[in-house]
Amino acid sequence: MLSKLSEGLQKFFSKVSRAGVVDEKFVKTSLRDLQKALISGDVNVRLVLELTHNIEARMKKEKIPKGLTPRQHFLNVVYEELVSLVGEGGEVEIRPQRILLVGLYGHGKTTTAAKLGKFFAKRGLKVGLITTDTWRPAAYEQLKQLGEKINIPVYGDPNSKSAVEILKRGIDELSGYDVLIVDSAGRDSLNDELINEIREIKQVLNPDNTYLVMGADIGQSAETQAKSFNDAVGLTGIILTRMDSSAKGGGALAACKVAGVPVVFIGTGEKVDDLELFDPKKFVARLLGMPDLESLLNKVKEVVEENQELNPEDILRGNFTLKTFYQQLEATKKMGSLQKIADMLGLGMKIPKDVLEQSEEKLKVYKVIMDSMTKDELEHPEIINKSRIDRIARGSGRTPQEVRELLRQYEATKKMLKKMKAGKRRWGKGIPGLPNINLGGMNGL
Ligand SMILES: Nc1nc2c(ncn2[C@@H]2O[C@H](COP(=O)(O)OP(=O)(O)OP(=O)(O)O)[C@@H](O)[C@H]2O)c(=O)[nH]1
Ligand SMILES: [Mg+2]
Incomplete structure (x- = not known):
């Protein structure tokens, strides 16, 4: 997209x-x-x-x-x-309601009527579709076919020339339904004829929501179109279609925000499932190629709050013990996979799978080993001699080599911190609250 x-x-x-x-x-x-x-x-x-x-x-x-x-x-x-x-997004209530879709020719009203029908049907509501389009040849046939695909009844009358008459009969016919979606006719432009037709339909239907269906390919002109429809007939939201195939979607979204009408859904393809609720945060995160950005930012905040003692400056100033190292690992684990963290930090790097697995595996091993250490050992790792190494290895069910490796990693990290303290390296890419841990070639994380 x-x-x-x-x-x-x-x-x-x-x-x-x-x-x-x-x-x-x-x-x-x-x-x-x-x-x-x-x-x-x-x-x-x-x-x-x-x-x-x-x-x-x-x-x-x-x-x-x-x-x-x-x-x-x-x-x-x-x-x-x-x-x-890109805006604030809109509210969509999952409850019985009447929805009117309006818009100019070919922007996706009919397709969207079916997509919306499926959206509410999937959420347990009984949906009926009505087409009042007496202009486009085969308008009824088009919606009818879509309705059959998704098992939703469609009311229309290809022989009638009166939108309001069709609508009245449709409402009667579908009286037991929770959600009624009306697909109206388009025009080349928002002329008086279209405005009057929509107003008449609104009077009969009394819709809870009137959505303007607009193709994202019109880019920033969406502002004028949204404003004029809103002024003429009153809108509760916009559905931007063709977000998948237009390069101008960003401009269209920003334009809708300026027009003051919320974008509630976006159309992302031609199929009936290609409709999404518009969530600006998720949308931007996805544009940036970081779908979990928001949740990761929250997690980072949480971790930083929970681990005040892991403030980088404090660590640089004070004591970096095995205990601190251990807290680091805990915090890292809480933040999720290393790849996610790398993505979140915008490092733009793909961590090779074997390195990734090895590193996460290693984190687990280190944690098990440290669980077998005494408080004293965690705070004063220098007291860990050969016999203590053997005891820790036995207690954790790991090998003495692994215990030594952990101690080496700890020493290496400590040295690096000292260097940073001396100002030889800039503090830059660290995870908030976490000094750089050397994880099998992942320096810099
Ligand atoms: N790629 C893509 N195509 C879409 C999307 N929504 C609609 N279309 C296509 O746009 C074209 C027009 O869609 P319609 O639903 O017929 O548009 P309409 O507003 O009902 O048109 P009129 O009835 O003539 O006013 C069709 O070819 C759809 O398949 C979308 O989100 N993405
Ligand atoms: Mg149509």
Whole structure:
């Protein structure tokens, strides 16, 4: 979906991830890439400038939250601003209701009527479809066929010329149904004839929701179209179709936000299942190629809150014991798979599967070994001699070599921290609250 915009955004994110220093100058120059990506997605230039201005202002004004690196803070701000650019999403209630679909020719009303029907039917509601389209030849036939595919009754009358008459009869015919979805006729433009027809339909139907069905390929012109339909007939939401095949979806979404009408669903293909509730956070995260971004950000926050003593600065200043190392591993585990963390940090790297498995396996082994250590040993690893190694190995059911390897890893990490303390390495890519652990070639995580 929106592959070009997505590509541009991902390029921007990976550039940020690779940057040595994320300072004011870097923020300014890298935002130019973000602007290019958005403009190529037909996002209105004024909105793009506003967005990047907001990001710059927030970077200047806001203090970096405890536990986040400047890079993570920057990515987070960009993510939040992108979410707000594409809108707020709408509310869809799963309850009996009447829905009217309106829109211009060929934007996807009929297809969407069937998709919506399936959406509510899947959620246990009894759905009926009505077509009042007396303009398009074979409009009834088209919806009828779709209805048969999804087992939903369709009312229409190809011989009648009166939308309102058909509608009245349809409502009678489908009186026991929970959800009625009305597919109305389109026109080339929003002319008086169409406005009057929709108003008459609304009077008879008294819909709970009136959705404008609009193809995402109109990009930023969605603003005018949404505004004029809203002014003329009143809308409760927008369904943006063809998000799968248009490069301008980003622009269309931002335009709907400006028009002040929420996008409630997006159409993502020609099939009856290709309809999604529009969730701006999920949408942006997916555009960025990081579907779990939101939940990971939350988890990182939780972990940072729970592990105040794991604040990098404190660790740099104070004691890095095996106990701290152990807490690190626990925190890492809580955050989920290493690949997810790498994705979240925008490292843009694919961790080879064998390394990944080995590393996660290793984490488990280390944890088991440390569970067999005494408090004293965890706090003062230097007291662990050969006989203690043997005892720990026996207690944990692991080999003395593995215990030694853990101690070596701990020593290596400790050394690295010392170096960082001496300012030889910049603190940059660490997981919030977690010093870099050397995990079988995964330095830098
Ligand atoms: N790729 C893609 N195609 C879609 C989507 N929604 C609708 N279409 C296609 O768009 C074309 C027009 O769809 P219709 O549902 O007939 O549009 P309409 O608004 O009812 O058209 P009129 O009745 O002429 O006003 C069809 O070929 C659909 O398959 C979508 O989300 N993605
Ligand atoms: Mg139609």
